[in-house]
Amino acid sequence: MNVRLPRVRPAVATSVAGEAPFDTAVQSRHPVETPLLEVRHLSATYEERRTRLPVLVDLSLTTADGEFLALIGPSGCGKSTLLDVIAGLIEPDQGEVRLHGVPTAAAQRLGRSAYMPQRDLLLPWRTTLANAALALEVAGVKRRQARAVARERFAEFGLAGFEGVYPAQLSGGMRQRVAFLRTVLTGRSLLLLDEPFGALDALTRTAMQAWLVGLWERERQAVLLVTHDVDEAVFLADRVLVLSARPGTVVHEERVALPRPRRRSLVAEPTFGNHRTQILDALGLLGERTDR
Numbered sequence: 354m355n356v357r358l359p360r361v362r363p364a365v366a367t368s369v370a371g372e373a374p375f376d377t378a379v380q381s382r383h384p385v386e387t388p389l390l391e392v393r394h395l396s397a398t399y400e401e402r403r404t405r406l407p408v409l410v411d412l413s414l415t416t417a418d419g420e421f422l423a424l425i426g427p428s429g430c431g432k433s434t435l436l437d438v439i440a441g442l443i444e445p446d447q448g449e450v451r452l453h454g455v456p457t458a459a460a461q462r463l464g465r466s467a468y469m470p471q472r473d474l475l476l477p478w479r480t481t482l483a484n485a486a487l488a489l490e491v492a493g494v495k496r497r498q499a500r501a502v503a504r505e506r507f508a509e510f511g512l513a514g515f516e517g518v519y520p521a522q523l524s525g526g527m528r529q530r531v532a533f534l535r536t537v538l539t540g541r542s543l544l545l546l547d548e549p550f551g552a553l554d555a556l557t558r559t560a561m562q563a564w565l566v567g568l569w570e571r572e573r574q575a576v577l578l579v580t581h582d583v584d585e586a587v588f589l590a591d592r593v594l595v596l597s598a599r600p601g602t603v604v605h606e607e608r609v610a611l612p613r614p615r616r617r618s619l620v621a622e623p624t625f626g627n628h629r630t631q632i633l634d635a636l637g638l639l640g641e642r643t644d645r
């Protein structure tokens with residue numbers, strides 16, 4: 354079955370309508386070795402008028418609970434489409450997506466993960482605090498309570514004192530942190546982050562990576578992070594999956610053997626350099642492949 358798309362993007366960073374998020378009670382009923390997320394032999398095709406555009410083909414991956422997985426691949430290879438499928442916004446034509454070992458239809462995945470799409474999608478007419486609390490409010494939490502919960506975490510997200518300002522008055526890095534806060538506040542144990550730092554300058558990006566790795570090392574939610582930046586992937590992730598050009602499929606898996614907590618000084622380590630080389634090679638950016 355092909356997908357005919359209206360590309361549906363959620364109106365807010367998370368899609369929450371009426372679906373139960375993962376919670377510890379649910380997780381504890383499953384054996385620990387069951388992966389949080391399994392994508393099996395997934396294929397997706399966009400069909401417009403009479404043109405078929407295969408975007409993903411036979412793509413498989415798994416994510417353990419609490420794992421940080423990075424996805425890297427050329428522009429247009431289907432990374433955002435993959436996150437859309439996992440979030441339940443698109444039904445693939447083939448393959449399946451399992452959550453805690455249970456096969457799911459797209460509609461059943463809506464609201465099960467916290468999705469931060471490629472653009473931060475802050476609402477310009479809402480204050481920083483109101484934007485941060487939005488996903489909770491959409492999930493049915495009373496406005497006052499949602500905002501109180503959000504307000505408590507403003508300092509941790511480097512936003513203290515900016516509760517009452519509007520997105521246009523924030524820097525790019527701050528906007529991203531508001532979007533992160535909104536995503537994290539859902540309490541879901543799977544975060545889907547689509548190039549969260551793509552629009553930031555190099556210095557802000559480096560600072561935000563350090564900030565995110567610190568946040569993750571405290572919270573340990575499972576993360577699927579899409580990035581174009583090899584160093585970002587190695588610095589943040591436990592594993593990096595390299596995707597081929599469209600139609601995207603996994604062509605390489607790199608297990609990152611760097612200690613945690615991650616420190617910026619690790620980028621100078623030979624291990625870091627080796628991982629970078631392997632990934633660049635898998636991306637075909639070092640000339641001839643050495644392992645094929």
Ligand SMILES: Nc1ncnc2c1ncn2[C@@H]1O[C@H](COP(=O)(O)OP(=O)(O)OP(=O)(O)O)[C@@H](O)[C@H]1O
Nearest residue numbers: 358359360399408427428429430431432433434435
């Ligand atoms: N709604 C849509 N209808 C038809 N084709 C689409 C639609 N959305 C994306 N595509 C096409 O599908 C392919 C994959 O798009 P996708 O956004 O998933 O790529 P990506 O890997 O996220 O790219 P980037 O790294 O540039 O964000 C592209 O060729 C794109 O033009």
Ligand SMILES: [Mg+2]
Nearest residue numbers: 432433471547
């Ligand atoms: Mg994309």
